[in-house]
Amino acid sequence: MDKVMQISVFSENKPGKIEKITRIFDQEGINILASSITSTNGFGIIKLLVDKCELAHEKLKQNGFTVTLNEVLAIEMKDSPGGLYEVAHILSQRGINIENAYVYVAKARGRAFLLVEVKDIEKAKELLAKENLSFLTYEEFK
């Protein structure tokens, strides 16, 4: 299983944050594959799945962003009714709690992935190893 890393960016409740991030990505030729925004009263966190995560992390850091890289589970699901249910069912059966999740649809609706953040990723991987699941690899980005 490839380690799939996501970028998390701290964001105050102020306009212009996403604009600045995307301007840097544009300059560096970094492609956003999927994203999610979690926010609470006053501040939020922008989560991004990108094709060049190390470069994105480095460039955002250089530009003064408060940013971190962390691993997510990227579980393939059928891009058809019941696809998400199947994956969610397995996770719940294994007692894996979803902290945060969003979806990446690759290759123009060819394949879909559920990006899942969990507390203990190593344990979750172990629990899911026996399941008949396939995971995202970096090959998909090409």
Add this chain to the structure above:
Amino acid sequence: MSNPESIKSIAYWQKHEETIDRTALESFQKELLTDTLRRVYKNVPFYRLRFDRAGLDPENIKNLHDIRKLPFTTNDDLRLNYPFGLLAIPKDSIIRVHTSSGTTGKPKAIFFSKKDIERAADLIARCLVMTGTGAGDVLQNMMTYGLFTGALMMHYGAENVGALVVPAGPGNTERQILLMRDFGTTVFHITPSYALYLASVFHESGIDPRKDLSLKRAYMGAEPYSEETQKKIEQLIGIDVYNSYGLTEMNGPGVAFECLFKNGMHLWEDHFLMEIINPETGKVLTDGQEGELVLTSLRREAMPLIRYRTRDITKILTGACACGRTHRRISRILGRSDDMFIVRGVNIFPQQIEHVLMGMKGVAQNYQIILDSYDDITVNVEIVRDLFDGNIEHLMNLRAEITDKVRAAILVKPKVELHEPGTLPISEGKAKRVIDNRTI
């Protein structure tokens, strides 16, 4: 950081004056006070009128308490007599003017004779020798040179003790670091807000001051700051920080200073007579009680001030100090009676909030207090970049923790906002921590 156990040699600049026994000190003070009162009575109409009204005869001072018969000298008195009204010597004999920033209306002008400057430099020299600075040290002076006394008086004192002075002034942090490298700076003189900023620049440019620089100690003053801030700076930069207290009206820095034991600041009582008063009633308080510091200059020639209200809140610490100096100590400045603000009827000093923030993990150096109404207080806090892990729950917990701790300290629940490091306004001089947007 210096461990008092390991302090072997205690050095003095003016040993006799610094270690004089209390009885001799007090009789010396009485002599100096009589002389000062005599001089202002003779030469300053403003004081003559006041003494006459109070029925005080400068020729007949029985003890130091007699001074309590006189009213206080205030900021307003200095402004009303601006510029030359409080001069006690002929204009021809003054060689320097400094001004103290007035945020409203006229500034205050403070004059110095040649002797006044020499004495101010001597007091600074006492402070420097007391904390281990001397020949061989390189002192980078990062205070503002100019109308403000902070930099110049330190400059003279440092030259007196034989240190090499780098008169850098504040700002241009990249160049400051270059100077530190090139000249092997061992000591620097700085405001606490600029020191915090400097520490963050070290961190961000990958400089480890412990390895890359030769810094040993810093003198920090001109703004009140908490013990937590002092410790934080010591730990971030790997130096000893000594607290410095002064005000332009009383020479500038070096009125009171921490010794190696860092247990309060010795106030040079052979130059200043101190009282602590209740700022609301004017009643003189006893040692150990918190109140406003009132100072009478005992040796200034050009412009002696009698019972000058400093607006600074502190208390007198009693008991002998292991360094052997007999001059009583004052606690760090707990706030300025001017800085105090009221929210929901509660008196709050910004330092109470700073005290909480600087003691917390996850909170960076910079903060700001915003007052938009008489019921609400907003505290803007910068988070620590390295501790960010992308988990929103951790940030929410941090915010809740700050809210609880600040509420426990000030008794009002604040609204806490988390900000990215480097986004709150930085300051390379005196920090503006409280933004009061309220109108009556």
